[in-house]
Amino acid sequence: QVQLVESGGGSVQAGGSLRLSCSISGYDSTRNRCMAWFRQTPGKEREGVAALYTAGGTPYYADSVKGRFTISQDNTKKIVFLQMNNLKPEDTGMYYCAASPLMSDCFSGSWAFKTWGQGTQVTVSS
Numbered sequence: 001q002v003q004l005v006e007s008g009g010g011s012v013q014a015g016g017s018l019r020l021s022c023s024i025s026g027y028d029s030t031r032n033r034c035m036a037w038f039r040q041t042p043g044k045e046r047e048g049v050a051a052l053y054t055a056g057g058t059p060y061y062a063d064s065v066k067g068r069f070t071i072s073q074d075n076t077k078k079i080v081f082l083q084m085n086n087l088k089p090e091d092t093g094m095y096y097c098a099a100s101p102l103m104s105d106c107f108s109g110s111w112a113f114k115t116w117g118q119g120t121q122v123t124v125s126s
Helices: 103-107
Strands: 003-007 010-013 018-025 034-040 047-053 069-073 079-084 093-100 120-125
Touching (some): 003 093, 018 034, 018 093, 018 120, 047 103
Parallel strands (some): 010 120
Antiparallel strands (some): 034 093
């Protein structure tokens, strides 16, 4: 059974940085997949932030985070990171890691992903 566990959330002031990690277990690391980060605030839909396909290629970023966030993976392809710099109060939310076996899902909404982590809270104060 595939499990995703996020960590690294916290509270920072605007302009600060955080690095989120998503550890993947129960998944054949030789099989490529789309790994994505989403975020959600109360009353709003879950929003795609960034995604990458583990075989390589250009990562996807939401316009709101381009130039500030970077998604990457470790050499084992069992940890996915989200480096968040120059954080803004509007970046506040619960951040979720998600996985899908399809590369095309890297450009899809949250509906395409069947495997999710439990989330990690990010709070940015002004």
